[in-house]
Amino acid sequence: MKILVCITHVPDTTSKINFKDNNTRFDTTGVQFIIGPYDDYALARAVELKESTGSTLTVLNVGLADTEPTIRKALAIGADDAIRVNAEPVDSFFVASQIAEQAKAGGYDLILMGRESIDYNSGVVHGIVGEMLGIPSVSPVMKLDIEGSRAKVTCEIEGGKEFLEVNLPFVAGCQEPIAEWRIPNMRGIMSARSKPLKVVEAKPVESGIKLQKFELPPPKGAVKMIPAEDVGQLVTLLKSEAKVL
Amino acid sequence: MAVLVFVERAEGKVKKTSIEAVAYARAMGGPVTAIALGAFEKSELEDLGKFGAAKILHVADDRLNEGVIQAYTSVLAQAMKDEQADILVLANSSLGTPVAARLAARINASLASNVISLPDTASGFVVRRSIYTGKAFVDVNLTHPKKVIAIRKNAAEAKEVGGKGQITAYKGEYKESDFAVKILSSEVATGDVLLPEANIVVSGGRGMKGPENWPILETLAKTLNAATGCSKPVSDMGWRPHYEHVGQTGVKVAPQLYIAVGISGAIQHLAGVNSSKCIVVINKDPEAPFFKAADYGIVGDAFEIIPKLTQAIKEAK
Ligand SMILES: Cc1cc2nc3c(=O)[nH]c(=O)nc-3n(C[C@H](O)[C@H](O)[C@H](O)COP(=O)(O)OP(=O)(O)OC[C@H]3O[C@@H](n4cnc5c(N)ncnc54)[C@H](O)[C@@H]3O)c2cc1C
Ligand SMILES: Nc1ncnc2c1ncn2[C@@H]1O[C@H](COP(=O)(O)O)[C@@H](O)[C@H]1O
Numbered sequence: 198m199k200i201l202v203c204i205t206h207v208p209d210t211t212s213k214i215n216f217k218d219n220n221t222r223f224d225t226t227g228v229q230f231i232i233g234p235y236d237d238y239a240l241a242r243a244v245e246l247k248e249s250t251g252s253t254l255t256v257l258n259v260g261l262a263d264t265e266p267t268i269r270k271a272l273a274i275g276a277d278d279a280i281r282v283n284a285e286p287v288d289s290f291f292v293a294s295q296i297a298e299q300a301k302a303g304g305y306d307l308i309l310m311g312r313e314s315i316d317y318n319s320g321v322v323h324g325i326v327g328e329m330l331g332i333p334s335v336s337p338v339m340k341l342d343i344e345g346s347r348a349k350v351t352c353e354i355e356g357g358k359e360f361l362e363v364n365l366p367f368v369a370g371c372q373e374p375i376a377e378w379r380i381p382n383m384r385g386i387m388s389a390r391s392k393p394l395k396v397v398e399a400k401p402v403e404s405g406i407k408l409q410k411f412e413l414p415p416p417k418g419a420v421k422m423i424p425a426e427d428v429g430q431l432v433t434l435l436k437s438e439a440k441v442l
Numbered sequence: 443m444a445v446l447v448f449v450e451r452a453e454g455k456v457k458k459t460s461i462e463a464v465a466y467a468r469a470m471g472g473p474v475t476a477i478a479l480g481a482f483e484k485s486e487l488e489d490l491g492k493f494g495a496a497k498i499l500h501v502a503d504d505r506l507n508e509g510v511i512q513a514y515t516s517v518l519a520q521a522m523k524d525e526q527a528d529i530l531v532l533a534n535s536s537l538g539t540p541v542a543a544r545l546a547a548r549i550n551a552s553l554a555s556n557v558i559s560l561p562d563t564a565s566g567f568v569v570r571r572s573i574y575t576g577k578a579f580v581d582v583n584l585t586h587p588k589k590v591i592a593i594r595k596n597a598a599e600a601k602e603v604g605g606k607g608q609i610t611a612y613k614g615e616y617k618e619s620d621f622a623v624k625i626l627s628s629e630v631a632t633g634d635v636l637l638p639e640a641n642i643v644v645s646g647g648r649g650m651k652g653p654e655n656w657p658i659l660e661t662l663a664k665t666l667n668a669a670t671g672c673s674k675p676v677s678d679m680g681w682r683p684h685y686e687h688v689g690q691t692g693v694k695v696a697p698q699l700y701i702a703v704g705i706s707g708a709i710q711h712l713a714g715v716n717s718s719k720c721i722v723v724i725n726k727d728p729e730a731p732f733f734k735a736a737d738y739g740i741v742g743d744a745f746e747i748i749p750k751l752t753q754a755i756k757e758a759k
Contacts, residue, residue: 214577293547319555320539320555321540323540325547352536355630362624405584406553406554406585410580412579417737420738422739425742425747428754
């Protein structure tokens with residue numbers, strides 16, 4: 198089986214978000230970048246599948262050269278090789294078009310992604326890629342088992358779960374508890390240095406979205422503390438001041 | 443600008459977030475048609491008229507009783523054509539968001555999910571999206587003539603503006619290959635308020651000590667007609683089901699009121715709740731970081747405060 202895992206290069210979950218250039222660009226000053234947490238689940242499951250079925254595992258990122266340390270980390274975790282599509286990931290449609298192009302060329306049986314990126318939070322790239330390739334897409338996947346050319350999948354839905362069956366190839370957006378996050382070990386880190394990382398140029402795509410500006414939410418007002426003996430006061434304030442009861 | 447709105451149901455009823463989608467479309471000013479796939483009560487659909495959908499297309503097709511993403515995409519693409527609608531609006535959900543994604547790709551539309559504002563059409567068609575897991579916003583211009591918009595809860599207020607809507611039977615067109623994903627079965631909690639739909643959420647963290655202590659939170663939630671949520675460790679340890687896990691790696695909620703009990707307020711948890719209108723934090727540690735993100739706070743033992751709070755709310759009703 199050939200598995201493709203698409204990873205994002207995103208600010209660590211504890212990052213403070215700031216913008217620059219008149220609120221038109223993300224400010225990377227002091228920000229640590231990581232593999233998207235959901236993509237990390239996808240990668241962890243892919244490594245398990247690779248180990249249990251003898252598959253090959255390729256990771257793909259659409260991004261500029263600064264994403265390469267993140268890609269190397271995925272190689273250290275267990276991917277065999279990597280592709281970087283050399284372009285700024287400007288919007289979901291653009292990214293999905295690049296992924297679909299690479300997926301067509303590579304002929305993958307299984308394309309795993311995260312349920313959503315934690316920068317744009319769109320949750321749409323897997324659906325768009327599925328549509329572009331004319332194959333099914335499922336998300337958010339909590340359990341994924343492959344039996345021959347068929348897969349059994351558990352997806353989360355509001356208030357519960359749905360149990361599905363689907364033939365390969367398909368696209369899946371993953372989340373916990375599909376697999377345990379993996380931490381690269383020393384041997385993985387060493388071998389990642391020499392694993393192939395292919396850089397390809399992006400195909401031109403007409404985007405349907407133009408970024409206008411970023412904005413930060415207004416600062417939060419100070420918290421009002423209420424004495425533990427007087428919970429009645431809280432109820433009064435929720436009614437008359439916050440007007441949420 | 444004719445607008446088509448895709449409406450979903452939960453437990454046999456039109457979802458509240460779908461009604462907000464109708465209200466959103468209506469607030470854009472043009473004619474609004476709603477479309478419902480599978481089994482729905484006639485009266486439920488007629489009521490969409492009150493929120494601004496003059497016409498409701500109903501595809502009463504048993505094969506569409508379950509949310510088959512590809513088949514839904516095909517039916518909606520056809521319906522947009524037949525209705526000459528350039529814009530489709532729906533509510534973000536486990537079904538709505540992937541349908542929006544596939545539909546936008548199929549009809550070559552501009553796509554925006556997690557939308558929290560009405561479009562500003564002064565120069566183009568600009569909508570505001572929530573990004574960085576609630577830590578920022580971005581304004582984007584949707585430049586294609588066709589647009590698919592997936593809105594987050596509270597993007598529009600469901601106000602009653604009219605009378606009953608007119609239901610029209612509509613034949614949904616799809617291909618056999620749209621059923622490639624077989625839905626074998628599902629497990630859904632019944633009778634509870636769904637977390638993404640709830641106006642009030644009562645959430646518990648590791649400070650609740652164990653699953654056996656949840657009844658006091660559930661009683662509080664029932665009193666408030668609220669949904670229950672939890673922090674990640676709580677669902678990781680199996681104290682609560684995974685679909686209740688709130689935060690960066692779980693459900694993002696945007697209720698009117700979020701009550702956090704025994705949750706420290708790690709940044710990853712806050713990421714899922716920072717769009718709440720009002721946050722109440724109950725924690726025995728006065729230094730708990732959650733207080734900095736709260737509107738109201740009580741320092742104290744949850745096991746003493748929660749029953750008292752439930753009582754006070756009952757008395758105030
Ligand atoms: C990549 C990543 C993603 C993550 N995603 C999420 C996520 O989506 N959601 C999430 O929640 N976490 C997430 N986490 C975990 C997060 O960092 C915290 O570990 C977690 O939120 C802590 O949960 P907690 O507040 O329940 O537990 P704790 O941090 O242990 O806090 C328990 C709190 O209960 C209080 N307490 C104890 N006893 C009482 C009592 N009797 N009465 C009142 N208060 C009491 C304590 O003072 C303490 O503040 C993520 C972490 C990472 C690294
Ligand atoms: N720039 C990118 N490069 C590779 N994969 C991506 C990129 N952006 C998004 N993805 C994949 O698509 C998933 C969903 O992203 P999104 O639709 O942006 O929420 C992510 O979890 C990734 O697996």
